[in-house]
């Protein structure tokens with residue numbers, strides 16, 4: 001899996017932590033909205049450093065966390081950040097989840113779904129493992145309306161799916177989930193320098209940075225298993 005090679009290199013360079021810090025700005029708001037109950041089992045698809053499950057254990061008292069990732073390097077790092085026996089980091093691929101049907105109460109994913117080689121199949125897999133009434137909180141920063149993110153695909157040597165909001169909703173329905181909610185979560189924590197500082201090393205204009213972080217931020221699509 002090419003994506004695993006790419007993220008193994010990120011993990012070896014310790015880039016999983018910086019990535020988690022950046023994603024946390026909006027991921028924490030998505031996690032807060034999840035209707036998890038103490039004792040629930042939760043799947044984190046493309047767990048990376050595994051921060052989401054550790055946060056849900058601490059803040060919401062979930063009973064069991066399964067952090068799935070295709071990168072052995074990411075899994076090794078994630079395991080190194082906790083000794084909680086209720087959180088397990090599992091090797092697996094988004095299109096064939098190594099979990100039994102009806103085995104998790106809720107699923108979460110941050111900045112990972114669009115790497116799936118078959119995103120609709122991934123939704124079907126999430127639906128299969130969710131118990132009836134379980135939710136899938138799928139958060140992505142790379143989506144069609146957020147034009148400043150489109151260039152990312154040239155930084156990473158892996159195929160990525162660029163959908164708009166309607167395409168996410170359609171794919172969720174095609175994969176067997178009801179769409180309960182869709183929203184964008186602005187990133188209000190990234191510091192945007194004053195106009196005179198532009199262009200910066202990374203940004204052509206202040207307007208582009210505002211569009212990326214404050215206007216669009218993270219797209220959250222919430223599916224519910226029937």
Ligand SMILES: C[S@@+](CC[C@H](N)C(=O)[O-])C[C@H]1O[C@@H](n2cnc3c(N)ncnc32)[C@H](O)[C@@H]1O
Nearest residue numbers: 007023046047048069070071093094110112115
């Ligand atoms: C950009 S990182 C995001 C990690 C974490 N969710 C976060 O918010 O920081 C995407 C993760 O998804 C994993 N991933 C991507 N495609 C995958 C696939 N098809 N199957 C399993 N894992 C995959 C990568 O290995 C990587 O760790």
